[in-house]
Amino acid sequence: xxxxxxxxxxxxxxxxxxxxxxxxxxxxxxxxxxxxxxxxxxxxxxxxxxxxxxxxxxxxxxxxxxxxxxxxxxxxxxxxxxxxxxxxxxxxxxxxxxxxxxxxxxxxxxxxxxxxxxxx
Amino acid sequence: xxxxxxxxxxxxxxxxxxxxxxxxxxxxxxxxxxxxxxxxxxxxxxxxxxxxxxxxxxxxxxxxxxxxxxxxxxxxxxxxxxxxxxxxxxxxxxxxxxxxxxxxxxxxxxxxxxxxxxxx
Numbered sequence: 001x002x003x004x005x006x007x008x009x010x011x012x013x014x015x016x017x018x019x020x021x022x023x024x025x026x027x028x029x030x031x032x033x034x035x036x037x038x039x040x041x042x043x044x045x046x047x048x049x050x051x052x053x054x055x056x057x058x059x060x061x062x063x064x065x066x067x068x069x070x071x072x073x074x075x076x077x078x079x080x081x082x083x084x085x086x087x088x089x090x091x092x093x094x095x096x097x098x099x100x101x102x103x104x105x106x107x108x109x110x111x112x113x114x115x116x117x118x119x120x
Numbered sequence: 121x122x123x124x125x126x127x128x129x130x131x132x133x134x135x136x137x138x139x140x141x142x143x144x145x146x147x148x149x150x151x152x153x154x155x156x157x158x159x160x161x162x163x164x165x166x167x168x169x170x171x172x173x174x175x176x177x178x179x180x181x182x183x184x185x186x187x188x189x190x191x192x193x194x195x196x197x198x199x200x201x202x203x204x205x206x207x208x209x210x211x212x213x214x215x216x217x218x219x220x221x222x223x224x225x226x227x228x229x230x231x232x233x234x235x236x237x238x239x240x
Contacts, residue, residue: 018138018147025145027138030201042225074221077213081150083221093197101194101203105162 007038008080014050015082019092021099022071022085028092029100031060033082045070047086066090127158128200134170135202139212141219142191142205148212149220151180153202165190167206186210 031049040048047068061067068086093100151169160168167188181187188206
């Protein structure tokens with residue numbers, strides 16, 4: 001793909017991407033992409049993100065093997081968010097859960113997350 | 121609800137919230153919440169957002185009538201994104217589409233959005 005679509009990136013050059021299981025409809029995760037991650041995702045058919053913590057491009061599953069293969073990509077009305085329907089290979093969350101959204105909000109008060117630092 | 125759960129907000133005090141149709145599983149929109157919007161959403165059972173453009177709290181549907189009634193709220197592994205399953209009253213998108221994600225990314229190049237300004 002030579003021409004990238006005119007997406008609206010935030011002040012850090014990022015756009016949020018929601019990943020949905022194309023089969024079950026479950027929302028698997030929300031990640032962040034810069035223009036390079038968008039381009040690599042479209043070129044390769046494998047979901048790529050920009051890690052805000054590591055400040056590096058990463059292909060989902062590059063170490064875990066739990067890749068996300070793109071089925072299709074939609075963009076919202078003001079072009080500042082993406083929805084990627086994908087086929088997950090294994091659990092998407094690093095915790096081993098199928099989805100990163102495995103907790104009800106009510107449970108969070110009882111079991112706070114270990115990661116609480118603010119990302120840029 | 122007196123105690124708010126320990127969510128991780130970004131540098132602007134916001135957290136992205138993905139809204140999914142509880143019935144169909146369709147992803148309807150991605151909006152932004154500050155702590156007040158989270159609290160109002162949980163208290164009222166109606167989805168509230170923080171408008172980055174208008175810098176104001178808004179209840180989804182307060183002018184259009186196209187509200188989103190909360191079914192449940194999940195939080196992701198690092199507590200910096202929310203997933204809200206909801207029952208939409210009418211189309212969620214201001215364009216009249218059921219979902220804000222009504223376009224394939226490929227279509228965006230042919231039909232660029234009218235809103236291209238960068239939000240803070």
